[in-house]
Amino acid sequence: MKTLRFNIIIASVLILTIIAFGVELHYMKLGSISFFTKLTILILLNITIIALFTLIFFVGKSLTKLYLERKNRVLGYKFKTKLVVILVVLTLIPASILFVVSSGLITNYIDRWFAPQLRQPLDSSVEIAKAFYELEKQRALDLAKKVPKGETPAGNYTVRHLTEIPKDSTETVRAAFEGKAGAEVISEENGDRIRAVVPENHGGKLKGVIVVESFIPKKITANVENIKDAYEKYLTLESWKVPIKTQYLLILGFLTILVVFMALWVALKIAGGITDPIQSLAQATEQVAAGNLDINVDLNQKDEIGLLVNSFNHMVKELKEGKESLHSAYIESDRRRLFMENILDNINSGVIMLDTAGNVLMINGAASSILNIHPDAALNKHYKDLMSMIKSEGLQNLIKEIEGREFRWIEREVKIAAGDKKAILRVFIKGLKDSQQYIGLLVVFDDITDIVKAQKAVAWQEVARRIAHEIKNPLTPIKLSAERLIKKWESRDSDFNQIFEHSTKTIIREVEGLKRLVDEFSKFSKMPEIKKTPTNMPMIIDEVVNLYKGYKGVEINVLLPKENPLVELDGEQFKRVMINIFDNAIHAISNKGIIDVRLHFDLSSNIAYLDIADDGPGLREEDKEKLFFPYFSTKKDGTGLGLAIANRIIAEHKGYIKVRDKDPKGTIFTIEIPIGEK
Amino acid sequence: MAEPIVLIVDDEGSIRESLSEIFKDEGYYVLTSSSGEEAIETVKEQSPDLIFLDIWLSGIDGIQTLEEIKGLKPDLPIIMISGHGNIELAVKATRIGAYDFLEKPLSLERVLLAAKRALEKQALETEYKALKQDLTKRFRLIGSSQKMTILKEQIDMAAQSNSRVLIMGESGSGKELVARFLCTIPS
Numbered sequence: 001m002k003t004l005r006f007n008i009i010i011a012s013v014l015i016l017t018i019i020a021f022g023v024e025l026h027y028m029k030l031g032s033i034s035f036f037t038k039l040t041i042l043i044l045l046n047i048t049i050i051a052l053f054t055l056i057f058f059v060g061k062s063l064t065k066l067y068l069e070r071k072n073r074v075l076g077y078k079f080k081t082k083l084v085v086i087l088v089v090l091t092l093i094p095a096s097i098l099f100v101v102s103s104g105l106i107t108n109y110i111d112r113w114f115a116p117q118l119r120q121p122l123d124s125s126v127e128i129a130k131a132f133y134e135l136e137k138q139r140a141l142d143l144a145k146k147v148p149k150g151e152t153p154a155g156n157y158t159v160r161h162l163t164e165i166p167k168d169s170t171e172t173v174r175a176a177f178e179g180k181a182g183a184e185v186i187s188e189e190n191g192d193r194i195r196a197v198v199p200e201n202h203g204g205k206l207k208g209v210i211v212v213e214s215f216i217p218k219k220i221t222a223n224v225e226n227i228k229d230a231y232e233k234y235l236t237l238e239s240w241k242v243p244i245k246t247q248y249l250l251i252l253g254f255l256t257i258l259v260v261f262m263a264l265w266v267a268l269k270i271a272g273g274i275t276d277p278i279q280s281l282a283q284a285t286e287q288v289a290a291g292n293l294d295i296n297v298d299l300n301q302k303d304e305i306g307l308l309v310n311s312f313n314h315m316v317k318e319l320k321e322g323k324e325s326l327h328s329a330y331i332e333s334d335r336r337r338l339f340m341e342n343i344l345d346n347i348n349s350g351v352i353m354l355d356t357a358g359n360v361l362m363i364n365g366a367a368s369s370i371l372n373i374h375p376d377a378a379l380n381k382h383y384k385d386l387m388s389m390i391k392s393e394g395l396q397n398l399i400k401e402i403e404g405r406e407f408r409w410i411e412r413e414v415k416i417a418a419g420d421k422k423a424i425l426r427v428f429i430k431g432l433k434d435s436q437q438y439i440g441l442l443v444v445f446d447d448i449t450d451i452v453k454a455q456k457a458v459a460w461q462e463v464a465r466r467i468a469h470e471i472k473n474p475l476t477p478i479k480l481s482a483e484r485l486i487k488k489w490e491s492r493d494s495d496f497n498q499i500f501e502h503s504t505k506t507i508i509r510e511v512e513g514l515k516r517l518v519d520e521f522s523k524f525s526k527m528p529e530i531k532k533t534p535t536n537m538p539m540i541i542d543e544v545v546n547l548y549k550g551y552k553g554v555e556i557n558v559l560l561p562k563e564n565p566l567v568e569l570d571g572e573q574f575k576r577v578m579i580n581i582f583d584n585a586i587h588a589i590s591n592k593g594i595i596d597v598r599l600h601f602d603l604s605s606n607i608a609y610l611d612i613a614d615d616g617p618g619l620r621e622e623d624k625e626k627l628f629f630p631y632f633s634t635k636k637d638g639t640g641l642g643l644a645i646a647n648r649i650i651a652e653h654k655g656y657i658k659v660r661d662k663d664p665k666g667t668i669f670t671i672e673i674p675i676g677e678k
Numbered sequence: 679m680a681e682p683i684v685l686i687v688d689d690e691g692s693i694r695e696s697l698s699e700i701f702k703d704e705g706y707y708v709l710t711s712s713s714g715e716e717a718i719e720t721v722k723e724q725s726p727d728l729i730f731l732d733i734w735l736s737g738i739d740g741i742q743t744l745e746e747i748k749g750l751k752p753d754l755p756i757i758m759i760s761g762h763g764n765i766e767l768a769v770k771a772t773r774i775g776a777y778d779f780l781e782k783p784l785s786l787e788r789v790l791l792a793a794k795r796a797l798e799k800q801a802l803e804t805e806y807k808a809l810k811q812d813l814t815k816r817f818r819l820i821g822s823s824q825k826m827t828i829l830k831e832q833i834d835m836a837a838q839s840n841s842r843v844l845i846m847g848e849s850g851s852g853k854e855l856v857a858r859f860l861c862t863i864p865s
Contacts, residue, residue, distance in 0.1 A: 469734065469761040475783035477692040483786035484700055502699075510692060 016053065017046055041243050048254050059261045062268045075282050076275025084267040091263035099256040106248045114238050122231045129224040133194070136214060137183035140196030144212035145181070148200060156214055161200065163208035172197050176209040191218040277305045281312055293320040350425075353432075354441040358383045361440065370425070370447045372418040392416035397654070398427065401674065407431060407605050413448070423449045459629060466631035466640065470517055474510035481506045524630060524641050530573050530652045534566035534676075537599060537608065544578040545597065553592035561600045567608050568676050573649045577657075580642040581612050581669045588616030588667060606675050615666040624659055682797050685709045685726040687717040687743065688759070689735050693784075697730060700786055701793070714743030721747050721754070728796050730789075731776075733760040733767060741771060748775045753803065755796040759784060817858035829856070837863040 021042060066084065069077040143153040153159060165177050172182040176197035183196040196212045277299050287295050295316060299309045344351055350367030352360060360378050368375045371390060378386055387396065394414030402410060409430040416423055427445040431438060481503035488496050538560050545556050585595050598611040619627070626632040628647040631640035643657075650657050655673030662668045684706045686697045691712070698708045709726055711717040714735050720726070729747065733740035744756055755777040760767065768779040777799070778792045819830060836843045837860050845853045 465762060472761045472782040473690050474692065476690075477696040479783040480693075480696040480700060480786055480789075484696070484703070487703075487786065499699075506692065506696060 013050065013053075017050070021046070041247065045247060045250060048250050052254050052257060055258060055261045059264050062265065066268065075279050076271070080268065080271035080275055083271045084264060087263045087267035088260060092260050095256045095259045099252055102252050103249050106252070107245060110241060110245050110248070114241055119234065122227070122234055125227040126231050129227055132224075133185055133192075136194040136216065137185065137196065140194050140212045140214055141181060141183045141198065142196075144196040144198040144210050147198075147210045147212065153212060158213050160211045160213075161208055162211055170195070173209065173211070177206070179206060187221070189218075190215075192216040192221045273301075274305060277301070277309055281309060284312065284316070288316055288319070293323060348446065350443075350445045350447075352378075352386075352443040354383055354443065356438060356440055358441075360386060367445070370418075370423065370445065371416075372421050390416050390418045395425075395427070398429075401606050402429065410605060413452075423447050424452045462626065462632075463630050466629070467517075467521070470631060471514065474513045478507050478510045520641050521630075524645060524648075527645070527648060528573075530570035530649065532568045532570055532653070535569050535571045535574070536564065537567050537569075537610070538564060540571055540574055541578070541597060541599060541610070544575055544582065547579065548582060548586065548595075551586060551591055554586060554589070555594045557594065557596050559596070559598040563601060563603070565601060565603070565608075565675055567673065569653055569673060570649075574653075577646040577649050577671065578610075578612070580646040581657075581671075583642060585612060585614035585616070585667075585669075588614050590616070601675060603675070607672050608675050610671040611668055612671075613662050613666060613668040615662065618661055618665055619659065619667050627659060628657065681705055681707050682728060683707045683709060683724065683726040684793060685711065685717065685720055685724075685729045687711045687714065687729065687735070687740075688732040689713060690732075693732075697784070697789065700789065704790060704793075706793075714738040714740065714746075717743055718746050718750070721750055725751070726754070727800065728793055729754065729756045730780075730793075731756055731758055733758055733771070741767070741774070744771060744774050744776055753800070755800050757792050757796060814862050817855055817862070819855065819859055833860050834863065836860060 063084075066077065066080055070081060140157070143151075143157055144159075146153070147159055162173070165174060170184060170186070172184040172195065175182050176199050179199045181196070181198040183194065186193045186195060192215075194214045194216060198210050198212075200207045200210050277297070280297050280299070284295050284297050293316060296313050297309050299306060301309070344362075344364040345366075347364070348366050350370045351362070351364045352367050353362040355361050360381050360383065363373075363375050363378045365375070368378065371378075371386075373386070373389055377389075383399075387399065392414055394412070395416060398410070398412050398414060409428065411426070411428045413424060413426050416425055424447075425445045426448045427443065430442045430444075432440045432442050485500060485503045488499050493499070541558060541560075545558060548554060548556060582595070589595070593615045596611070596613040598613075599608070601608050623632075628643050629640070630644040632644075647657050650671055650673060653673045655671060658670045658672070660668050660670070684701050686694050686701075686708065687710075688694050688697075689712050694710045694712070698710060701708045709720055709724055711720050714737055717729070717731065721729070731740050731744060731747075735743065738746075740758060740760075744758065747754060747756060752775065756775070757778040757780060758768070758771045758776045759780045759782060761782045771779055777796050780788060780792060819826065819833075833856060843857075843860065845856050847853050
């Protein structure tokens with residue numbers, strides 16, 4: 001393919017050369033010039049033409065390429081075209097002006113070489129020289145004709161009489177012997193000899209010839225020869241006028257076109273130097289856009305384009321690194337997410353996440369099994385739909401409490417009935433915040449049914465044990481007294497009467513103690529129902545505190561909040577609770593010390609807190625657990641029911657009593673009850 | 679023998695009272711304490727011969743009180759009384775060194791019997807110790823001559839070893855004395 005193209009090029013060059021030769025030969029009319037000169041001129045001309053065509057070929061190729069680029073709208077074609085046009089125009093204008101001016105000058109110059117003013121003197125000189133010789137010849141001839149008449153020529157003329165033809169005779173001499181007169185010029189070393197020959201007739205008979213000769217000295221003949229030479233050279237030169245002119249013009253034209261083409265070529269090169277990297281950049285950009293980041297534009301240029309390419313390569317590398325790190329971060333976060341999901345699915349606590357609209361975002365396995373709901377049935381449902389599946393008064397109250405309210409967290413135990421399953425849950429609800437934005441609600445709950453059952457069992461075991469203890473204690477004195485009586489009776493002791501009285505008193509006393517015990521217990525089991533009314537808490541506190549004014553060593557400080565919302569509670573029962581706690585406190589401080597009462601309201605979570613703190617010795621850890629059990633008492637004369645009853649009353653108010661240590665010593669009882677049912 | 683001293687420890691006044699009366703009837707000298715702390719003080723000051731100790735006390739409980747008293751007087755017999763018979767607690771108390779474990783409601787017969795036995799055992803132990811003391815006093819090697827010193831050293835060596843010992847000597851030279859002495863040395 002390539003060789004074929006090469007051959008075609010060579011063939012066309014050859015054909016062009018031959019055509020050119022022909023055309024040139026035809027137009028240049030170099031008839032009078034020697035072959036060698038002709039060849040030189042032709043070769044020069046053709047080299048010029050070949051160079052021209054080669055240049056045209058390459059430039060044409062570039063231009064065709066540009067044209068194709070334009071047609072296909074390859075990136076950068078506008079810039080290339082612009083650059084080419086600008087540079088070509090910029091060079092074409094001065095080059096063509098230069099061409100026109102130069103060609104004019106050259107034509108003018110060459111024309112001037114052959115101007116008529118120059119030729120005329122030459123022509124005239126030649127004419128003069130010719131005329132001079134003709135004149136000399138004529139004069140010699142005239143003189144020779146006069147010789148037979150007896151005249152002797154004057155001057156430097158020599159006259160000879162020849163009767164026969166000399167051996168070295170000239171044509172003119174021989175012609176004279178045949179009766180024909182003539183003159184001739186004979187060039188000699190020292191000059192020219194003018195010879196006239198006429199026949200000598202004697203009565204119509206040729207006797208011989210008369211030869212008259214004059215001598216023109218070398219000084220004159222050399223000049224004549226010079227004039228002749230100059231004239232001939234001039235004529236030759238004039239015949240070269242057209243080829244020289246053509247040659248000059250061709251060279252000029254070639255230079256002009258060379259300049260223009262160079263400009264074109266440079267423009268294309270420069271444009272290419274800019275657009276090629278841009279093209280490869282554009283291609284690379286497309287690749288990058290398509291997602292291939294393993295790309296590197298190769299360009300070893302140290303200019304701005306090189307800088308651009310380097311920046312691009314750097315950018316792609318950064319992009320790749322960024323993408324990779326993003327990918328690894330994604331994998332890491334995905335792994336963590338899976339890990340978290342795994343944890344959430346495998347923990348025993350139920351976890352539900354709600355979005356800001358209250359829809360279920362996530363529900364874990366434990367949650368669905370505790371609530372007896374299929375996860376798909378709960379996902380993306382509103383929590384109210386979820387609520388309708390679970391029957392729970394406690395949960396509904398809890399939701400009413402927190403609905404549309406800002407809160408940090410809330411923890412509550414609620415009973416639920418999901419389908420045929422009944423359970424007790426400890427629910428923990430927390431609002432989730434992302435720095436400042438509220439993003440949802442986290443609900444965590446545990447099924448504590450079994451724990452509550454076990455706790456109840458333990459509590460009742462403890463109660464049973466305590467009741468047994470409380471009953472066995474009075475039984476011992478009764479039994480011992482009775483046995484003693486029998487013993488004394490059998491031994492008929494003298495002090496029997498006295499012992500009888502004492503023993504029976506003991507028995508009666510202990511039996512009464514037993515009765516009281518049973519009464520308390522039945523009272524505990526049959527507590528009056530609470531009747532809640534909106535109550536002014538500070539007033540209740542004041543009433544209770546007034547009851548303890550009689551204790552001389554006891555100082556009671558009351559701290560009340562500014563706001564005073566009415567609280568839904570049973571005033572009488574609440575007073576009983578406070579009295580029970582106060583009794584404990586007074587006992588703890590052994591009638592001497594400080595009792596601090598502090599009431600405050602947390603309106604956002606709808607809870608009233610009442611702290612009753614003493615500065616007594618504090619509670620033992622193991623007693624804290626048992627504090628609210630029935631029949632637990634640290635007091636000798638206590639029934640162990642006071643705090644149990646208080647706890648029950650507060651529980652009926654849907655509240656809690658909590659106990660904690662006071663710093664540095666003492667105990668704080670905190671009563672928490674809801675302010676109102678909203 | 680002087681009248682025995684019995685200490686009754688219980689936080690229930692009526693129990694203390696009824697027990698006191700019974701023991702007084704039987705000719706005991708009775709001390710009472712309502713708490714463990716008080717009981718420990720009483721033991722230190724009055725050295726009772728016998729203690730009735732309730733397990734369930736306010737303040738430090740019965741078991742702890744038992745431990746402390748045993749620390750003070752290891753030989754003092756202590757009878758535990760409890761409102762709720764619980765084998766674990768009984769075993770624990772016995773291991774610490776309680777002599778007996780009685781369950782409420784207490785019976786007069788059982789209380790007196792336990793007290794009697796405890797005191798008898800205590801008396802026997804005391805007697806045994808006295809006799810043992812006597813015995814060691816009777817079989818003593820006296821003298822500090824070189825020969826006696828060598829003999830004592832040899833007896834010592836024999837006592838340390840686990841082998842059989844043959845004691846040889848003429849009749850009346852004191853073979854039996856050496857043998858008894860050998861037995862008194864703890865190996």
